[in-house]
Amino acid sequence: STALDPYQITATYQGNAAFDTSTSHALTPPVLEPTTTSLAATQNVTSGNTATITATVTAPDGSTPTGTVTFNGVACSGSNTKTLIGASAVCTTGTLLASQSPYAVSATYAESGSPATWLGSTGQLSIPVSLSTTTTAVVSSKPSSKPSAQVVFTATVTPTPTGGSVAWSITAHAGANPTCSSTTALSSGVATCTVNGGTFTIAGSPYTIKATYSGNSDYSGSNGSVTQNIALIGSQTAFVSLTHGTGGSLRKYTDHVQVTGSDAGIPTGQVFFYLCANATTGCTATTSGATKTTATVTGTGAAQ
Numbered sequence: 565s566t567a568l569d570p571y572q573i574t575a576t577y578q579g580n581a582a583f584d585t586s587t588s589h590a591l592t593p594p595v596l597e598p599t600t601t602s603l604a605a606t607q608n609v610t611s612g613n614t615a616t617i618t619a620t621v622t623a624p625d626g627s628t629p630t631g632t633v634t635f636n637g638v639a640c641s642g643s644n645t646k647t648l649i650g651a652s653a654v655c656t657t658g659t660l661l662a663s664q665s666p667y668a669v670s671a672t673y674a675e676s677g678s679p680a681t682w683l684g685s686t687g688q689l690s691i692p693v694s695l696s697t698t699t700t701a702v703v704s705s706k707p708s709s710k711p712s713a714q715v716v717f718t719a720t721v722t723p724t725p726t727g728g729s730v731a732w733s734i735t736a737h738a739g740a741n742p743t744c745s746s747t748t749a750l751s752s753g754v755a756t757c758t759v760n761g762g763t764f765t766i767a768g769s770p771y772t773i774k775a776t777y778s779g780n781s782d783y784s785g786s787n788g789s790v791t792q793n794i795a796l797i798g799s800q801t802a803f804v805s806l807t808h809g810t811g812g813s814l815r816k817y818t819d820h821v822q823v824t825g826s827d828a829g830i831p832t833g834q835v836f837f838y839l840c841a842n843a844t845t846g847c848t849a850t851t852s853g854a855t856k857t858t859a860t861v862t863g864t865g866a867a868q
Contacts, residue, residue: 596680597623601633601673601687611662611696611782612723617655617689619671621648623682631676637669638691648673661726663781665693696723700730700777700788708793711764715792717744717757719775724753725783731776732757736768750777769794834858 579585601621609615617638621629633653634645638660646653653671660667669691675684698721705716719730730750734742734757742764744757755775764771771792779785836858840847 596675596683597625597627597629598683599623599629599673599685601671601685603669603671603687603689605669605689605691609660609691609693611660611693612658612726613660613696614656614658615660615691617657617669617671617691619646619653619655619673619687621651621653621673621682621685627681629673629676629682631674631682633671633673635669635671637667660691660693661782662693662695665691667691667693695779695784696725696782698722698725698777698779698783698786700775700786702773702775702788702790704773704790704792707790708795709764710796711766711794712761713764714761715759715764717759717773717775717790717792719755719757719777719788721750721753721755721777721783721786723783725750725777725780728778728780728783728785730755731778733774733776734759735772735774736765737770739765739768742768742771764792764794766794766796834860 575588635655640655672686745760746758774789776787
């Protein structure tokens with residue numbers, strides 16, 4: 565506004581040979597204050613992360629414009645039309661990607677006031693978006709396992725990328741480097757590598773399992789690793805039973821032994837049986853007069 569406000573406008577008809585002159589009633593039109601809309605965005609915007617864009621509307625007379633601002637060029641949470649609060653409106657978006665950078669964003673302030681007080685205006689801003697840095701973490705389903713165990717390795721990439729792939733490598737301490745018997749493509753930031761039982765060896769332990777995320781046009785690449793230790797297969801005696809048979813004055817004894825390996829493995833080798841006469845404190849290899857016989861463990865883990 566200026567010191568000349570309010571303005572009045574009248575119209576005077578000059579008349580002619582047939583009509584007299586006349587003057588209209590006075591009209592007082594509103595004088596709209598010009599505005600400027602400026603934009604500012606979060607610094608260092610990266611792919612997939614939340615960005616905040618603020619539109620500020622100012623008037624040269626120092627008044628505080630009210631009304632709404634409509635953002636274009638991005639998708640704001642809720643709605644792209646925001647109400648001014650203290651002459652500012654905020655758009656929050658998490659959809660910006662480096663592959664589509666830079667973004668041309670505009671914000672249009674609508675003429676506002678009742679009666680109208682402020683003229684509309686539009687501000688523009690170019691927003692660059694950089695690659696989002698990732699990290700890759702690898703875990704083992706059995707950090708210390710037996711050679712007979714199947715082990716699944718899981719790689720998790722964060723923040724969750726929209727594409728790319730994971731490459732696996734397995735390095736032995738000694739000997740040949742195994743490979744995954746099966747792998748999965750990156751899905752929702754996760755990929756797995758399965759190594760079959762019997763693939764790892766004690767001689768090759770410890771193994772280093774490494775997962776490398778390739779990255780893409782929105783996310784940077786990264787890698788992570790985990791150490792896999794291989795230990796001896798333990799065994800346990802499941803049961804020992806005796807079956808007595810008589811034939812005249814003779815007795816027949818049959819000892820059954822079942823040997824079961826850890827992780828459902830089947831041990832191989834031999835079982836020693838000791839026969840002791842009149843043993844009262846147990847029968848072992850050191851018992852005086854003990855007689856030793858040998859049986860071979862079968863493919864089922866049984867011996868007799």
